[in-house]
Amino acid sequence: MAGDREAVDSAPRFSMRCIVSESFTPTARTRVVREPHRGAYDRETIYKILDEGFVCHVGFAVDGQPFVIPTMFARVGDFIYFHGSAASRMLRGVSEGLSVCVTVTLVDGLVLARSVFNHSMNYRSVVALGKATLVGATEEKLAALRGFTEKILPGRWNDTRQPNEKELKATSILRLPLTEVSAKMRVGPVEDDAPDYALSVWAGIIPLQLIAGAPVRDERCDASIPLPAYAAHYIR
Amino acid sequence: MAGDREAVDSAPRFSMRCIVSESFTPTARTRVVREPHRGAYDRETIYKILDEGFVCHVGFAVDGQPFVIPTMFARVGDFIYFHGSAASRMLRGVSEGLSVCVTVTLVDGLVLARSVFNHSMNYRSVVALGKATLVGATEEKLAALRGFTEKILPGRWNDTRQPNEKELKATSILRLPLTEVSAKMRVGPVEDDAPDYALSVWAGIIPLQLIAGAPVRDERCDASIPLPAYAAHYIR
Numbered sequence: 460m461a462g463d464r465e466a467v468d469s470a471p472r473f474s475m476r477c478i479v480s481e482s483f484t485p486t487a488r489t490r491v492v493r494e495p496h497r498g499a500y501d502r503e504t505i506y507k508i509l510d511e512g513f514v515c516h517v518g519f520a521v522d523g524q525p526f527v528i529p530t531m532f533a534r535v536g537d538f539i540y541f542h543g544s545a546a547s548r549m550l551r552g553v554s555e556g557l558s559v560c561v562t563v564t565l566v567d568g569l570v571l572a573r574s575v576f577n578h579s580m581n582y583r584s585v586v587a588l589g590k591a592t593l594v595g596a597t598e599e600k601l602a603a604l605r606g607f608t609e610k611i612l613p614g615r616w617n618d619t620r621q622p623n624e625k626e627l628k629a630t631s632i633l634r635l636p637l638t639e640v641s642a643k644m645r646v647g648p649v650e651d652d653a654p655d656y657a658l659s660v661w662a663g664i665i666p667l668q669l670i671a672g673a674p675v676r677d678e679r680c681d682a683s684i685p686l687p688a689y690a691a692h693y694i695r
Numbered sequence: 696m697a698g699d700r701e702a703v704d705s706a707p708r709f710s711m712r713c714i715v716s717e718s719f720t721p722t723a724r725t726r727v728v729r730e731p732h733r734g735a736y737d738r739e740t741i742y743k744i745l746d747e748g749f750v751c752h753v754g755f756a757v758d759g760q761p762f763v764i765p766t767m768f769a770r771v772g773d774f775i776y777f778h779g780s781a782a783s784r785m786l787r788g789v790s791e792g793l794s795v796c797v798t799v800t801l802v803d804g805l806v807l808a809r810s811v812f813n814h815s816m817n818y819r820s821v822v823a824l825g826k827a828t829l830v831g832a833t834e835e836k837l838a839a840l841r842g843f844t845e846k847i848l849p850g851r852w853n854d855t856r857q858p859n860e861k862e863l864k865a866t867s868i869l870r871l872p873l874t875e876v877s878a879k880m881r882v883g884p885v886e887d888d889a890p891d892y893a894l895s896v897w898a899g900i901i902p903l904q905l906i907a908g909a910p911v912r913d914e915r916c917d918a919s920i921p922l923p924a925y926a927a928h929y930i931r
Contacts (some may be wrong), residue, residue, distance in 0.1 A: 488760065490761070493780045505726040515800055516752040518761035524724065525754035525761050527798040529820050544729045562763040565904065566750055571926060575844055575855050576862040582748070584765050608811055619811050619896050626812040649913045660855055661920050665929045669802065672902035677885045680898045690807060693901045 488588055489641040499642040508583045508642055509534040512563040512694050513611050515541055517591075518548055519559050532561065533610035534637070539587060540594070540607045543633040550633075556590030561635055567646070569665040573655040581664065583644040587637055594632040598623070603632045614689045669695060722823055724876035733877040742917050743821045744878055745770040747931050748799040751777055753827075755785055755795050768797065769846035770873070775823060776830070776843045779869040786869075792826030797871055803882070805901040809891040817900065819880040821872055830868040833860070839868045852924045905931060 482501045484487070491498025499505065515532040518525055539561055550557050555567065562636035566582035594603045601622065608616050649662045671693035674686060718737045719725070727734025735741065751768040754761055768777035775797055786793050803817035830839045837858065844852045858866065907929035910922060913922045 474849065486789070486883075487861045488762075514800065514818075516754075516763050516800070517800055518752075518754040518763035518796070520759055520761045521757035523759075524794050524824065525763075525796045526724075526754045526824075527752050527754035527761075527763050527796045527822065529752075529798060529800040529818065531816055533834040540773075558760050560754070560761045562752055562762045562765060562818055564750065564752070564765040569929070571848070571851070572909075573856060574858070574862070575840065575852065576858050576866065578844070578851075578855075580767055581755065582750075582765065586763070588762075595774050604811065610893065612805070612807070613815075615807070615814075617813065619814075620809060620891055620894055622810070628811070630812065651703060655856055656915050658856055659917075660922055661923055661926065662916045663926070664911045665926055666915075667794070667905055668908060669903055670906045674807075675902065677900075679740035679892055682893075682896055684897050687897055690899070691899055693805070 485640070485641055485642045486639055489586060489639050490644055491641060491643050494643075497643050497645055499644065500640075505640055505642045506534060508565060508585045508644075509563055510610070511583075512585075513695065514563075515539070516562045516564075517541060517543065517559055518562070519557055521549060531607075531611065532563070532606040535603070535606035537637045539608060539635045539637060540603050541591075541622050541633050541635070541691045543591070544629065544631050550593055551589075557591040557633075558633060559589065559591045559633075561591075562588045564670075568667050570645070570649055571662055571665065572649045573658045573660040573662050574675070577649070577651050577655075579645055580645070581645050584641065584642060585642050587635060588636075588639040589635050591633040591635045594634050597618050597627055600630065600632055603634065604630065607632070612689055614687060620639075620686060628650050672677075716752045719874070721877055722875055725822060725875050727877060727879050733879050733881055736876075736878065741821050741873075741876055741878045742906055743771060744801060744821045744880075745775070745799055746846070747801055747819075748821075750799075750930065751775070752798045752800075753779065753795055754798070755793055757785060767847065768799070769843040771839070771842035771846060771881065773873045775871045776839050776875060777827075777869050777871070778867065779827070780867050784829075786829055790827040793869075795825065795827045795869075795871060797823045797827075802903050802905075804853060804903050806885055807879070807901065808885045808900055809887045809894045809896040809898050813885070813887050813891075815881055817881050817883070819882075821876060821878045823871060824875040825871050825873075827869040827871045830870050836863050836866065836868055839865065839870065841869065848925055850923060851903075855924060900906075 518527045530542045564584040570579040674690045752761045755804045766778045800820040806815040910926045
């Protein structure tokens with residue numbers, strides 16, 4: 460591990476905006492310590508998890524007390540944008556940004572082993588650390604909100620009434636650069652201790668998935684207005 | 696608010712184990728400030744959300760840096776029990792417990808309004824603050840693990856090989872008393888600004904639900920071993 464870090468430190472430095480490596484370099488804070496085989500640091504894996512999710516849990520600390528707030532988010536480029544009224548209150552007077560941990564978790568299944576001890580969950584999660592800042596300028600906020608909306612509901616932006624100036628002012632969007640990030644996941648079948656395979660216990664996976672049901676038209680939405688395709692067949 | 700707190704402070708004190716009030720008293724830390732109509736403090740609402748969930752996000756801070764880790768949990772009585780290797784590492788030498796925020800979020804739907812600004816999410820979430828401690832004694836750990844397992848998969852405990860001493864030692868279970876807790880949720884239909892109802896925009900809800908698929912029998916699980924009912928019809 461020390462060797463890894465030396466190699467990175469001695470490498471030439473490029474701006475992240477110009478050249479983005481295929482993998483994030485795990486830091487002491489993002490390296491998966493427990494069950495290291497479940498850790499992943501490559502951008503493709505991490506971005507795929509982020510793009511399937513749309514709810515994140517944002518952690519921030521106030522006087523040592525952590526708070527964890529669920530909120531909607533979207534990855535746009537190498538940034539996470541998230542709605543953040545609670546977190547944004549903490550940002551007052553903090554010009555350099557708020558130290559946050561943004562965690563995204565996708566639940567894939569319950570793992571029923573033959574022993575209680577080997578029960579587990581199949582999941583994919585991403586932990587991103589860094590300093591979140593408010594998206595400030597109006598145009599930047601509009602672009603962020605558009606990226607955010609289009610990522611969660613592609614096509615929705617042009618179908619709806621877009622934000623006016625007053626609404627933009629009332630919206631807090633926070634931005635976290637994706638620089639210190641790791642994924643952790645469990646995939647695959649049950650793993651039991653060798654002697655336990657002889658037990659007469661049902662073992663297997665209960666798959667779990669967040670599934671969209673049939674859209675429910677608003678009572679005040681005229682039946683002649685067609686249901687958009689992105690709502691009819693919503694898939695993450 | 697000051698009045699509320701005075702009333703509570705002047706009330707006679709009982710052990711939480713004997714008399715539990717129907718509602719949690721919101722503190723400055725758990726009172727829902729933004730959109731207060733979405734806050735709830737009654738035990739029934741909060742416990743119902745906790746009992747439907749089985750994945751929580753645990754937040755803790757190390758030198759001001761928050762970390763948010765997903766893990767499985769179960770409410771047993773007036774406690775949350777959760778698996779906590781990452782958090783338990785932080786507990787070393789902290790006898791009075793680790794300040795945590797445990798957040799449970801259930802996603803119920805996307806709310807597609809006529810304006811971008813009024814887009815939202817239907818959800819139910821619980822935030823619990825307090826000091827988490829390790830479940831230490833072997834019998835207590837066994838009881839916690841049993842409660843935990845039975846809450847997530849009722850009936851599983853007796854079907855499987857139960858933990859031996861070595862496994863119990865290798866399992867970190869943390870316990871958080873439910874004393875400072877609040878719920879926040881959004882339920883119901885789209886809410887648009889009055890003039891926007893005239894727009895020809897599809898509006899409504901895309902319901903979302905975590906759904907269990909057909910159980911997948913482990914390759915090494917003999918077909919003669921019957922599929923238990925709790926796995927065949929898994930519902931949260």
